[in-house]
Amino acid sequence: MQLIAEDLVIDRGSRRIIDGLSFAVKAGEALVLTGANGIGKTTLLRTLAGFIRPFRGVIRLDGGDDELTLGEQSHVVGHTNAVKSSLSVAENAGFWNTYLDSGEDSPSRIAASLRHFGLEDLSDFPAAYLSAGQKRRLGLARLLVARRPVWLLDEPTASLDTASSERLVAAVNDHTSSGGLAVIATHLPLGLERARTLDLAAQRMAA
Amino acid sequence: MQTLTQRLANPARFMELSARLLPWISGAAGILLVSGLYLAFFASPADYQQGETVRIMYIHVPCAWLSMMVYGLIALSSFGLLVFRHPLADVSAKAAAPLGAAFTFLALLTGSLWGKPMWGTYWVWDARLTSVLILFFLYLGLMALRSALEDESAAAKLTAILALVGVTILPIIKFSVDWWNTLHQPSTDFTSTVDPSMRLPLLVMAVAFTLLFFAMHLKAMRNEILRRRVKALRTQAVAGRDRLAAQAANHGAAE
Amino acid sequence: MKSFWALLSRDVRLAVREGGAIGTALGFFLVVVSLMPLGLGPDLNLLSRIAAGVLWIALLLAALLSLNRIFEADHEDGTLDVLATGPLPLELVTAAKSLAHWITTGIPLAIMAPVLGILLNLDLAAYPILVATTLAGTPAVSFLGAIGAALTMKTRRGGLLLALIVLPLYVPTLIFGISAVSAGAGPTGLAASFLILAAISLVAIVLGPLAAAAALKVQLQ
Numbered sequence: 001m002q003l004i005a006e007d008l009v010i011d012r013g014s015r016r017i018i019d020g021l022s023f024a025v026k027a028g029e030a031l032v033l034t035g036a037n038g039i040g041k042t043t044l045l046r047t048l049a050g051f052i053r054p055f056r057g058v059i060r061l062d063g064g065d066d067e068l069t070l071g072e073q074s075h076v077v078g079h080t081n082a083v084k085s086s087l088s089v090a091e092n093a094g095f096w097n098t099y100l101d102s103g104e105d106s107p108s109r110i111a112a113s114l115r116h117f118g119l120e121d122l123s124d125f126p127a128a129y130l131s132a133g134q135k136r137r138l139g140l141a142r143l144l145v146a147r148r149p150v151w152l153l154d155e156p157t158a159s160l161d162t163a164s165s166e167r168l169v170a171a172v173n174d175h176t177s178s179g180g181l182a183v184i185a186t187h188l189p190l191g192l193e194r195a196r197t198l199d200l201a202a203q204r205m206a207a
Numbered sequence: 208m209q210t211l212t213q214r215l216a217n218p219a220r221f222m223e224l225s226a227r228l229l230p231w232i233s234g235a236a237g238i239l240l241v242s243g244l245y246l247a248f249f250a251s252p253a254d255y256q257q258g259e260t261v262r263i264m265y266i267h268v269p270c271a272w273l274s275m276m277v278y279g280l281i282a283l284s285s286f287g288l289l290v291f292r293h294p295l296a297d298v299s300a301k302a303a304a305p306l307g308a309a310f311t312f313l314a315l316l317t318g319s320l321w322g323k324p325m326w327g328t329y330w331v332w333d334a335r336l337t338s339v340l341i342l343f344f345l346y347l348g349l350m351a352l353r354s355a356l357e358d359e360s361a362a363a364k365l366t367a368i369l370a371l372v373g374v375t376i377l378p379i380i381k382f383s384v385d386w387w388n389t390l391h392q393p394s395t396d397f398t399s400t401v402d403p404s405m406r407l408p409l410l411v412m413a414v415a416f417t418l419l420f421f422a423m424h425l426k427a428m429r430n431e432i433l434r435r436r437v438k439a440l441r442t443q444a445v446a447g448r449d450r451l452a453a454q455a456a457n458h459g460a461a462e
Numbered sequence: 463m464k465s466f467w468a469l470l471s472r473d474v475r476l477a478v479r480e481g482g483a484i485g486t487a488l489g490f491f492l493v494v495v496s497l498m499p500l501g502l503g504p505d506l507n508l509l510s511r512i513a514a515g516v517l518w519i520a521l522l523l524a525a526l527l528s529l530n531r532i533f534e535a536d537h538e539d540g541t542l543d544v545l546a547t548g549p550l551p552l553e554l555v556t557a558a559k560s561l562a563h564w565i566t567t568g569i570p571l572a573i574m575a576p577v578l579g580i581l582l583n584l585d586l587a588a589y590p591i592l593v594a595t596t597l598a599g600t601p602a603v604s605f606l607g608a609i610g611a612a613l614t615m616k617t618r619r620g621g622l623l624l625a626l627i628v629l630p631l632y633v634p635t636l637i638f639g640i641s642a643v644s645a646g647a648g649p650t651g652l653a654a655s656f657l658i659l660a661a662i663s664l665v666a667i668v669l670g671p672l673a674a675a676a677a678l679k680v681q682l683q
Contacts, residue, residue, distance in 0.1 A: 080540025098468040383634035
C-alpha cells in the first residue's frame with residue numbers, strides 16, 4: 001500500500017498555499033511534515049483527508065480499498081479532540097468505535113485503546129472533568145478504537161506531556177510496523193521509527 | 208474548438224463582449240422605456256372601473272414579472288456554479304440578487320399604492336401580494352447570508368445552495384398561500400382580462416424593464432469582476448511585500 | 463446503518479443529558495403563548511379563535527431557538543470532521559442529526575402544544591387534531607431548519623440570520639398546520655390539510671439532508 005501525491009497545487013482563497021508538491025508514503029512508513037506556522041501543513045492534511053479539493057494534482061492510495069475514498073480509510077486528528085463533555089470517557093470511545101468501525105470484539109478494543117493512553121481508570125467519568133492533556137489523549141484514543149490504514153495527524157502532541165507523547169509515538173510505531181502508514185504535522189522531533197521528514201518550507205523555496 | 212459557453216466563461220472575454228453590448232442594451236432599454244411610458248400615460252385609455260389608477264399597472268406588472276425572472280436567473284446561475292463550476296455564474300448570481308430585491312420591492316410598493324384606491328387600504332393580504340412578499344424575504348435571506356460569510360468562495364457556494372433550496376420550495380409556498388387565501392377571502396380575484404388597448408403599452412413596458420434589468424445586471428457583473436481583480440492584485444501585493452521582507456531578512460542574516 | 467443509529471442515539475443522549483436546549487425551547491414556548499392574551503386581551507372567544515395560529519407560530523419560534531446548535535457544537539469540537547470521514551455518507555449524517563433534533567425538540571413541543579391550548583381556550587374537539595398536526599408538521603421544521611443551521615454554522619450572529627433564512631421556508635407548514643386545526647374546515651378539508659402537511663414534511667425530509675450535506679461539504683473546506 002502506498003499513499004501518493006503528484007504535482008499537488010492547493011489554493012486557499014486567492015492564495016496559493018502548496019505549489020507543485022509530490023511525495024509518496026509507503027506502508028510501514030511515517031511522513032513527518034515540518035515548516036513554520038502558516039506554511040500549509042494543516043491545509044495539506046485536510047486536502048489528503050478529502051475536505052479540500054486541490055486546484056490540480058492527484059492524491060491516491062495504491063493498494064487501498066477502491067470502494068472507499070482516502071478520507072474514509074483515514075483517521076483524521078486535527079487541533080480539536082472530537083470529545084463530548086457530557087459523555088463519559090468510555091462512551092466517547094464507544095461511540096467512535098461503533099460509528100467508525102462497526103467491527104468485531106468492540107469492548108476489548110475500546111478497553112485496550114483507553115489503556116494504551118492511560119485512561120482506563122477514568123473510563124466512567126464524564127469527559128468534562130478531564131484536563132486538557134487527558135482530553136487530548138482521549139481524542140488520540142480514537143486512533144485505536146477502529147482500524148484504519150492511514151493516519152493523518154495534525155500537531156498530535158499539542159498539550160501532551162513527555163510521557164503521553166511517548167505513548168503516542170509508541171502507537172504510531174505499532175501502526176507502521178503492522179503495515180499502516182501515517183502523515184504527521186509537527187513542530188517537535190518525535191523520535192518515530194521508519195520516519196521521513198518533508199520540509200514544506202524547503203519545498204516552497206524550491207518551487 | 209471552444210464552445211460558445213466556454214468562450215463566454217472567460218472573464219476577460221466577457222469584459223470585452225459586455226463592453227460592446229452594454230451601450231446597445233442600455234440604449235434599447237432607454238428608448239423602449241420612454242415610448243412605453245408615453246404609451247402608458249398618454250396614449251392609452253383610463254379604465255372604465257379603476258380610472259387613471261390603472262396606469263400603475265404598467266410599472267407594477269413588469270416589476271412583478273422581473274421579481275420572478277431574476278430569482279429564476281439566480282437559481283440558474285447557482286446551478287451553473289455548483290454543477291459546472293462556471294467562473295461567471297457566481298458573479299451573475301451575486302450581481303442579480305440586489306437588483307431582484309429592488310424590483311420585488313418596487314412590485315410590492317406599486318401594488319400597495321394600487322391597492323389604496325382599489326381596496327381602500329394600502330395593504331391587503333391578497334394571495335399574489337403575499338407570495339411576492341415572501342419572495343422578497345427569500346431575496347433578503349440570500350443577501351444576508353452572503354454578507355455574513357467572509358470567505359468569498361464559500362459564500363458563493365452556500366448562497367447558491369440556498370437559492371436552489373428557495374427555488375424548490377417556492378412552488379410549495381405559492382400553492383399554500385393560494386390555498387390560505389381562498390380559505391380566508393374567497394372572492395378577490397382580479398385576473399380579469401386586459402383590454403387590447405392596454406396590452407401593447409404593457410408589453411412595451413415589460414420588454415423595457417427586462418432590458419433595463421439586463422443592462423444593470425451586465426454593469427453590476429462588470430463591477431464585480433473589476434472588484435475581484437483589484438482584490439487579487441492587492442493580495443498579490445501583500446504577498447509580494449512579505450517575500451521581499453523575507454529576502455531582506457535572509458540577506459541581512461547572510462551578511 | 464449501525465453508524466446511523468449510533469449517531470442518532472448519541473445526539474439524543476447528548477440533548478437529554480445537557481437538557482438546556484429542550485428546557486429553553488419549552489420555556490420559550492410557554493412564555494410566548496402566555497404573552498398573547500396579555501397583548502390581545504383576555505376575551506376567551508377571540509383567544510379560542512386564534513389559538514391554533516398562536517400555538518403554531520410560538521412553536522416555530524421555539525424550535526428556531528434550538529436549530530443553530532444542530533451542527534455548530536460538532537463543528538467547534540472537531541466532531542464534524544471525523545463524522546465526515548466515517549462510513550456514513552454526509553447526507554445520512556445530516557439526516558440522523560435532523561431526526562435527533564426532531565425527537566428532542568419537535569416531539570416535546572408537539573406534546574406541550576395541547577397543554578398550552580388550555581391557556582388559549584382551545585376548542586376541546588381540536589385537541590387530537592392539534593397533536594396529530596404538530597407531530598406531522600414538525601419534521602419539516604427540523605429538516606428544513608437543518609439547512610439553515612448548516613448554512614450559518616460559521617457565521618457570527620448566526621441565530622438571527624438563521625431566522626431570516628428559515629422562517630420563509632416554514633410558510634407552507636404554518637399554513638397547513640393551522641388550516642387543519644381551524645374549525646369549519648370540515649372532515650374533508652381536515653384530511654386534505656393533514657395529508658398536505660405530511661407531504662410537505664416528506665419533501666423536507668428528502669430535501670433537507672441533501673442541501674445541508676452540500677452546505678457542510680463547503681463548510682469543511
